[in-house]
Amino acid sequence: xxxxxxxxxxxxxxxxxxxxxxxxxxxLFSRYNMGWFxxxxxKEREALATERWGGxxxxxxxxxxxxxxxxxxxxxxxxxxxxxxxxxxxxxVYYCALEFTPGDSWAVPRSYDYWGQGTQVTVSS
Numbered sequence: 001x002x003x004x005x006x007x008x009x010x011x012x013x014x015x016x017x018x019x020x021x022x023x024x025x026x027x028l029f030s031r032y033n034m035g036w037f038x039x040x041x042x043k044e045r046e047a048l049a050t051e052r053w054g055g056x057x058x059x060x061x062x063x064x065x066x067x068x069x070x071x072x073x074x075x076x077x078x079x080x081x082x083x084x085x086x087x088x089x090x091x092x093v094y095y096c097a098l099e100f101t102p103g104d105s106w107a108v109p110r111s112y113d114y115w116g117q118g119t120q121v122t123v124s125s
Contacts (some may be wrong), residue, residue: 007021020081033053035098036064043079101113
């Protein structure tokens with residue numbers, strides 16, 4: 001059974017940093033592309049970053065570029081999202097996702113087959 005268990009998140013002041021973690025079990029983690037998304041109430045889930053080909057390629061959306069960093073540790077089967085210079089508009093529920101079979105686009109949620117439970121990030125001004 002594939003499971004993605006997230007940790008991290010919480011409340012941070014504007015300008016601060018947080019690191020989200022997502023530990024994967026149930027398959028050979030290093031083989032699969034991973035992504036991070038976020039979602040606010042009433043909006044579609046939006047892509048932030050992906051790490052592909054065992055970490056050899058990373059791609060960021062314009063939202064995340066320059067402030068967020070995706071990384072992975074294949075030893076502990078975990079993907080991370082380091083978020084710096086957080087803004088109030090970054091407040092959302094953040095999700096990690098695993099692409100079990102290649103999808104159309106890394107930035108499209110339906111390309112991913114497994115999802116973490118989500119973690120709330122709140123940024124105070």
